[in-house]
Amino acid sequence: MEYYKIICLNYCIGYYNYLALQEKDDCSVYTIATAFCIPYLIAHQYLENNGREFKKACKNWDFLMEELENEKLVKRLPMREYRRYYQYKKKYCYMTIDTFLKTHPSGKYIITTSGHVTTIRDGILYDRIDSKKFRVQYAHRILN
Numbered sequence: 001m002e003y004y005k006i007i008c009l010n011y012c013i014g015y016y017n018y019l020a021l022q023e024k025d026d027c028s029v030y031t032i033a034t035a036f037c038i039p040y041l042i043a044h045q046y047l048e049n050n051g052r053e054f055k056k057a058c059k060n061w062d063f064l065m066e067e068l069e070n071e072k073l074v075k076r077l078p079m080r081e082y083r084r085y086y087q088y089k090k091k092y093c094y095m096t097i098d099t100f101l102k103t104h105p106s107g108k109y110i111i112t113t114s115g116h117v118t119t120i121r122d123g124i125l126y127d128r129i130d131s132k133k134f135r136v137q138y139a140h141r142i143l144n
Helices: 002-013 018-022 027-036 040-049 061-070 097-103
Strands: 074-076 083-086 091-094 108-113 116-121 124-126 138-142
Touching: 002 027, 002 124, 018 040, 027 040, 027 108, 027 116, 027 124, 061 074, 061 108, 061 138, 097 108, 097 116
Parallel strands: none
Antiparallel strands: 074 138, 083 091, 108 116, 108 138, 116 124
16 A cells, blocks of 8 residues: 555656656655655755755755754654664664654654655655665654
8 A cells, every 4th residue: 555655646746757767866856845745846946946966966955954944844853753772782873764664653754864865754655765774863844
């Protein structure tokens, strides 16, 4: 069932288009499009207007997330939401995306990892690669 929801959202945002097929390192564009349910081309234009170059990763992602926070579109989660204390290690560690999915079965989130971003909507990971083993650096709840 998850797979069908992902395919439906990809069609809704227009992910299967000429621009997306030519792109690479566009996880930020895909994340913005799936997080806010806007067309891929509009998300692409928004990030291009904010400094992202074609076929290159978004270098100012943290700045963009701060802007979205200021516009009251997202809210950064406190660190306790995505860190756990591991008894056998005797220290706090960042959760994997898979663990985050299990602990947050509902809601919409933008997850930032080291060099990658992705969207979670109601317990379903919207990503084009298998990023469940990536460690969450920080997470934002989508407010709309």
